[in-house]
Amino acid sequence: xxxxxxxxxxxxxxxxxxxxxxxxxxxxxxxxxxxxxxxxxxxxxxxxxxxxxxxxxxxxxxxxxxxxxxxxxxxxxxxxxxxxxxxxxxxxxxxxxxxxxxxxxxxxxxxxxxxxxxxxxxxxxxxxxxxxxxxxxxxxxxxxxxxxxxxxxxxxxxxxxxxxxxxxxxxxxxxxxxxxxxxxxxxxxxxxxxxxxxxxxxxxxxxxxxxxxxxxxxxxxxxxxxxxxxxxxxxxxxxxxxxxxxxxxxxxxxxxxxxxxxxxxxxxxxxxxxxxxxxxxxxxxxxxxxxxxxxxxxxxxxxxxxxxxxxxxxxxxxxxxxxxxxxxxxxxxxxxxxxxxxxxxxxxxxxxxxxxxxxxxxxxxxxxxxxxxxxxxxxxxxxxxx
Amino acid sequence: xxxxxxxxxxxxxxxxxxxxxxxxxxxxxxxxxxxxxxxxxxxxxxxxxxxxxxxxxxxxxxxxxxxxxxxxxxxxxxxxxxxxxxxxxxxxxxxxxxxxxxxxxxxxxxxxxxxxxxxxxxxxxxxxxxxxxxxxxxxxxxxxxxxxxxxxxxxxxxxxxxxxxxxxxxxxxxxxxxxxxxxxxxxxxxxxxxxxxxxxxxxxxxxxxxxxxxxxxxxxxxxxxxxxxxxxxxxxxxxxxxxxxxxxxxxxxxxxxxxxxxxxxxxxxxxxxxxxxxxxxxxxxxxxxxxxxxxxxxxxxxxxxxxxxxxxxxxxxxxxxxxxxxxx
Numbered sequence: 147x148x149x150x151x152x153x154x155x156x157x158x159x160x161x162x163x164x165x166x167x168x169x170x171x172x173x174x175x176x177x178x179x180x181x182x183x184x185x186x187x188x189x190x191x192x193x194x195x196x197x198x199x200x201x202x203x204x205x206x207x208x209x210x211x212x213x214x215x216x217x218x219x220x221x222x223x224x225x226x227x228x229x230x231x232x233x234x235x236x237x238x239x240x241x242x243x244x245x246x247x248x249x250x251x252x253x254x255x256x257x258x259x260x261x262x263x264x265x266x267x268x269x270x271x272x273x274x275x276x277x278x279x280x281x282x283x284x285x286x287x288x289x290x291x292x293x294x295x296x297x298x299x300x301x302x303x304x305x306x307x308x309x310x311x312x313x314x315x316x317x318x319x320x321x322x323x324x325x326x327x328x329x330x331x332x333x334x335x336x337x338x339x340x341x342x343x344x345x346x347x348x349x350x351x352x353x354x355x356x357x358x359x360x361x362x363x364x365x366x367x368x369x370x371x372x373x374x375x376x377x378x379x380x381x382x383x384x385x386x387x388x389x390x391x392x393x394x395x396x397x398x399x400x401x402x403x404x405x406x407x408x409x410x411x412x413x414x415x416x417x418x419x420x421x422x423x424x425x426x427x428x429x430x431x432x433x434x435x436x437x438x439x440x441x442x443x444x445x446x447x448x449x450x451x452x453x454x455x456x457x458x459x460x461x462x463x464x465x466x467x468x469x470x471x472x473x474x475x476x477x478x479x480x481x482x483x484x485x486x487x488x489x490x491x492x493x494x495x496x497x498x499x500x501x502x503x504x505x506x507x508x509x510x511x512x513x514x515x516x517x518x519x520x521x522x523x524x525x526x527x528x529x530x531x532x
Numbered sequence: 533x534x535x536x537x538x539x540x541x542x543x544x545x546x547x548x549x550x551x552x553x554x555x556x557x558x559x560x561x562x563x564x565x566x567x568x569x570x571x572x573x574x575x576x577x578x579x580x581x582x583x584x585x586x587x588x589x590x591x592x593x594x595x596x597x598x599x600x601x602x603x604x605x606x607x608x609x610x611x612x613x614x615x616x617x618x619x620x621x622x623x624x625x626x627x628x629x630x631x632x633x634x635x636x637x638x639x640x641x642x643x644x645x646x647x648x649x650x651x652x653x654x655x656x657x658x659x660x661x662x663x664x665x666x667x668x669x670x671x672x673x674x675x676x677x678x679x680x681x682x683x684x685x686x687x688x689x690x691x692x693x694x695x696x697x698x699x700x701x702x703x704x705x706x707x708x709x710x711x712x713x714x715x716x717x718x719x720x721x722x723x724x725x726x727x728x729x730x731x732x733x734x735x736x737x738x739x740x741x742x743x744x745x746x747x748x749x750x751x752x753x754x755x756x757x758x759x760x761x762x763x764x765x766x767x768x769x770x771x772x773x774x775x776x777x778x779x780x781x782x783x784x785x786x787x788x789x790x791x792x793x794x795x796x797x798x799x800x801x802x803x804x805x806x807x808x809x810x811x812x813x814x815x816x817x818x819x820x821x822x823x824x825x826x827x828x829x830x831x832x833x834x835x836x837x838x839x840x841x842x843x844x845x846x847x848x849x850x851x852x853x854x855x856x857x858x859x860x
Contacts, residue, residue, distance in 0.1 A: 159561070159765050193683050195593060196561035196764050196771055242559050243596060295768040296684075297695045297823040370598050384555050384603045386579065397550035402557020404599045410562060426545045430738050431775055433560065433567040435552045451556035455563035455764075456772030470772075511562075511770040513823040 147181070147208035149216045150319040152227040152312070153253055154202045155235050157412070158194035158242065160293040160512050162187075164231060167305040169204035172312070175320045175328035176206040182213050188221055190243040197410040197453060197511075199239035206319050225253045227316050229308060232291045232412060233264035234473040236274040238364050240409040246366035247409060249276035256280035259315045259351070263289040263304060266474060268352045273477065277359040285351040287311045291412065295512035300519040303341040310345030322346050367404060395441030401451055407434065408479060411454030412510065413470040415447050416500055419486050419493075421467045428458035428468060438483070446483035456509070475504030536668050537580065537638045539746040542739050549575050558594040558601040563771025565761040565778060566590055566646075566674045568735040573642065573672060574604060576742035577749055581640040582607075582621055586614040586654060588646030589681040590674060611649045614671055615657030618643035619754075622667035640749050641668065647675040647689035650758075651716045662724040662754045670748045670755045673716060676763035684766040688714040691786075692839070693832055694824045696766065701827040712839070717758040718852045721792040729755040731791035732851075736778030740801055744791060751793070760787045768823025777821065785812040785840050788851025797849055807850060815840055 152172065154165040169185035176183040183206040191200035203222055207213035216222075230236060230250055238247040251260050259282060262271060268284050275284070287307060294300035306329050313322035326339045375381070390396030415428075422444055429437040429445045436451035437458075447458070454473065462468040486493040513519075542548060553574040560567040570590055574581060583606045585591045591608050594601055609617035622641045629636040645654050650673035658671050678696050679685040686698040691713050695701055699708035721730040729751045733741040741759065748755035762777035764770070769777065781787040782802045789803040799807050806812055815837045819825040828836075844850045 193592070193681055194765075195559055196563070198559060198561070295823045296765065297768045298826045375598070381598055381600060383600060383605065384557075386603050387552060387555070397552070399552035399555040400603075401555055402599055402601055405557045405559060407557065407559070426548065430545055430548055430572075431568065431735075433564045433571065433774070434558070435554070435556045435571055439550055448556070453562050455774070456770070457563050457775055460772045461775050509770055509772065511772065513768050513826070514770055514773075514821065516820045516826050516828075 148318075149205065149207040149212050150316065151203060151205045151216070151222045151225045152229060152316070152319070153222065153225045154229045154231060155239060155250060156200055156202065156231045157235075157293065158191065158198045158200040159196045159296050161231050162194060162200070162296065163294060163299050164292055164305055165202040168229065168308050169202045171305065171309055171325065171328050171332065172204040172206065172320060174331065175309070175324040178324040178327050179320060181206050181208060182210055183207065184213065184217065191241055195242060197412070198242050199235055199409055200241065222253065224255045226255055226258050226319065227312060228254045228258070228260045229312075230260060230262040231304065231308070233262050233266055233271065234412045235409070236262060236271050237473070238276060238409055240406060245369055245404055247364040247406075249278070249364055251275055251278050251282060254278070254282050257282060259283040259285050261285040261287065261308070261311055261315060261349070263287050263292070263308070265290070268350075272354065272359050275359045276364060277357050277361055278354070279356050281356055282354055283315070283351050284354050285311065285315050285349050287345055287349045291510045293510045293512045294519065298513055298519055301523055303338055306338045306342040307345035310342030311349040314346050314349050315351065365406060390438055390440050393441070397439040399435055401448070406450045407453045408450050411452060412473050413454045413456060414449065414452060414473055414476060415456075415458050415468045416471050416497055417445070417447060417482055418467050418497060419444050419483065421464050423464055425463060427461040427463065431457055431461045433457065440483060444483060446481055449479035449481070456511070469501050469505055471500050472504035472506055475500050535638050536750045536752050537578070537640060539576070539578065539750050541743045541746060545739055548738070548742065549578070551575070551579070553579060553581075553603040555601050555603060557599065559596060560589065560593045561763075561765045561771065563764045563774040564589075565735050565763065565774045566676055567594075568774075569672070569674045569741070569759050569761055570594070570644070572735055572738055572742050573644070573745050576745040577640045577642060579604060580637070581642060584609050584614065584617040584621060584641070584643040586617070586643070586645040586649040587611040588649050589676070590644060590646065592681050609643070612653035613657050614643040614645035614649060614654050615659070615661035618669040618671055619661045619664055619667060622669045626667065638668070640670070642670045642672060644672045644674060646679075646681070647673065647677060648679045648687045651675065651714050652688045658720065658756065659723065662720060662727040662756060665726055665753045667754060668749070668752055670745065670757065672745070673756070673758045674761050675758060676761045676766060677713070678763070678766040680763050680766040689716070692836065693828060695827065696824070706827055706829070707832065715851070715854075717756065720756050721797075721852070725795055726753075727755060728753045729791065729793055731757050732787070732789055733757060733759045734778045734782060734787060734789065735759060735761065736775050737782070737789065737801055740789065747791070747793070766824065769821055773821065777818065780813065780818040780821070783813045784815045784818045785844050785850070786815060786818060790852055792852075797852055799850070803851070806844070812840070812844065
């Protein structure tokens with residue numbers, strides 16, 4: 147038989163257990179069909195960091211020789227299905243030890259599929275996903291981002307729903323009955339089997355034509371080889387920054403040109419400059435130094451450096467001055483302060499719209515307090531989607 | 533002793549220097565408080581500083597292959613050698629200046645280490661550095677309470693009962709880390725009475741922390757600082773709460789903010805107020821927000837609380853000097 151490979155693109159740490167569960171289950175199910183497989187995390191993503199995109203792979207082959215043959219490479223260069231367990235990853239991924247932004251469909255085979263858990267419509271997701279010169283399918287499984295933390299697993303059935311959807315999209319790799327059996331073996335929970343069955347029925351698939359999608363060129367640069375490095379691996383430091391936008395007053399740091407970090411973000415801060423009291427806390431407490439200081443003492447979050455941790459919203463003493471808004475609501479990394487300076491009324495309207503569109507009642511970022519996942523799991527309907 | 537730089541204390545956040553000398557583009561976790569410690573440390577120290585980093589998150593995540601977020605000169609050193617690197621650099625600078633091979637000017641030397649590199653492996657080198665009074669240097673231990681870089685193994689600084697890759701709670705044994713957190717700063721202060729300045733800090737109290745860095749760099753001789761850094765990865769919480777957990781660690785009395793200046797111990801800020809009798813927040817407020825303590829039963833929380841109570845009520849100085857045998 148042919149060798150099949152799938153990748154799970156996920157948020158480091160938050161979704162580590164989730165992606166491991168998915169890949170391990172694929173391998174266990176394949177063995178029930180007399181096949182052989184293996185699941186592994188990408189070497190370059192370890193050690194993982196919270197939120198920074200990472201990958202897990204599962205490979206299924208007919209016999210051990212086929213599997214060995216396939217694994218005689220650093221990592222898969224093509225996969226049958228790219229599974230995306232957080233739809234904001236569709237904007238592209240800048241992995242931990244990878245340089246530049248990689249389109250989410252970079253490894254997807256021609257006529258393969260990208261499977262996304264999302265509440266967005268295919269048209270919306272296609273605005274984010276970079277163009278590819280070969281056709282593939284975009285499959286959407288309705289569902290929220292499943293951000294469980296590291297030590298405590300939030301069992302909202304996302305793992306088995308992905309398996310059910312996979313059985314539909316790539317039935318030749320492993321069939322639904324084997325997944326169901328593997329689920330029972332691991333969890334012994336009939337509800338999880340039902341969730342997988344419903345995902346099998348409900349996953350929606352639409353073709354993406356070559357050239358369809360986000361035309362933007364992903365951020366990239368050349369990796370320097372060892373032969374161009376200086377003796378003792380000395381590398382140039384970052385230049386000291388200067389005044390805001392190169393002018394007098396304020397401060398704008400020079401930022402790393404090789405790692406931007408914005409693809410780590412699932413939410414971004416939007417700032418109401420009218421209510422800001424210039425208390426300095428967002429700027430001072432930002433671990434990523436992402437705030438530029440304007441000459442009049444306001445703080446403009448640089449959207450190429452912000453990784454969306456939310457500390458600024460938490461430390462801001464003014465209610466509704468900084469609001470974290472879901473990344474789905476945005477299509478660029480433009481300066482909010484520039485927009486505000488250009489047209490204050492227009493900016494305030496934009497701000498209200500974005501907050502209305504993308505401010506969520508609950509944070510998706512993992513663990514908040516003991517008992518939270520139990521409470522949330524009770525509200526989860528088996529196999530839920532819309 | 534050569535002269536040090538003159539760095540004036542900051543009177544409030546608004547006096548914080550605008551310059552970023554540790555800038556964007558490091559691959560730390562969302563909400564990484566240790567990255568914030570780096571940022572505040574170098575903000576306080578200023579541009580004429582050499583930073584040395586022993587292996588740990590702040591080395592690996594910050595300076596992977598051909599990239600750096602540092603504006604000032606930075607060099608990697610081995611896991612246990614932050615003390616040796618600091619001492620060697622300070623001695624080297626002194627010799628070069630004496631031989632007029634470089635301009636004679638005070639240059640700050642800071643070596644940082646994590647709790648694994650500092651409180652465990654590098655303790656002997658730090659101890660050695662703190663005995664060399666003729667060199668000006670600061671060793672900063674950023675403590676995220678585990679070997680977080682290599683995916684969260686227990687260190688000598690991990691708190692009692694915390695979940696980690698080395699101490700997963702099981703059905704037979706719920707508490708797998710049965711060791712109490714090491715009192716690194718207190719131990720170093722007791723053992724190195726000639727070191728003029730040893731302090732603890734927390735980035736949630738940014739001005740206090742920056743002023744401590746400034747004092748450590750200006751007082752002369754080898755100095756040591758220990759900061760508690762909430763770690764969203766190893767402690768398992770929403771990165772948004774990095775700042776709040778630092779505040780909670782201090783307000784519950786788990787982390788004590790103090791400085792030892794020429795042998796005189798002073799508790800600072802909220803810790804000082806707690807020592808005067810202000811009610812401490814229950815430790816449960818701190819523990820229940822972190823996934824690493826999610827397996828705690830009410831008895832475990834009560835035990836943790838009793839240890840903190842004992843520290844505040846029975847110790848000679850809370851968090852610094854434990855009770856002696858002659859105490860009742």
